[in-house]
Amino acid sequence: MLFLLNDHIVDVEMPEMHLERRWQSLGCGAPHAFMAQDVVDFVHARLDEARISQRAIGYQEARDLAALIIARTGANSFILRMRPNGSTFPMLRAIPVYVLEVFARGVSHEGDEAADRPGGALSALQ
Numbered sequence: 001m002l003f004l005l006n007d008h009i010v011d012v013e014m015p016e017m018h019l020e021r022r023w024q025s026l027g028c029g030a031p032h033a034f035m036a037q038d039v040v041d042f043v044h045a046r047l048d049e050a051r052i053s054q055r056a057i058g059y060q061e062a063r064d065l066a067a068l069i070i071a072r073t074g075a076n077s078f079i080l081r082m083r084p085n086g087s088t089f090p091m092l093r094a095i096p097v098y099v100l101e102v103f104a105r106g107v108s109h110e111g112d113e114a115a116d117r118p119g120g121a122l123s124a125l126q
């Protein structure tokens with residue numbers, strides 16, 4: 001399943017199974033008890049922390065976060081928007097799959113060296 005994490009596409013096959021295998025590496029505790037707002041808060045904090053420390057989110061971590069969001073909310077995108085004061089707020093969306101597919105194809109044709117990875121170019125997701 002394609003997922004938009006900010007402006008990057010990641011591909012997560014069978015998100016619930018992915019989450020079952022990888023939830024301990026996320027450091028969030030048992031995600032099955034999470035409500036949708038808990039997931040949003042957790043992912044928002046993780047991405048904000050990475051943004052503030054100028055640390056890139058790795059492709060595997062991005063897939064793990066995407067699996068968590070998909071499994072617990074059903075959304076296929078998570079976007080952080082900037083406020084004028086520099087803080088961020090999260091937005092969950094259900095984007096039509098064909099839009100994500102077009103975006104993934106477009107990104108993979110940009111010539112980025114990471115374009116051969118599943119999900120297209122992920123230059124900021126090292």
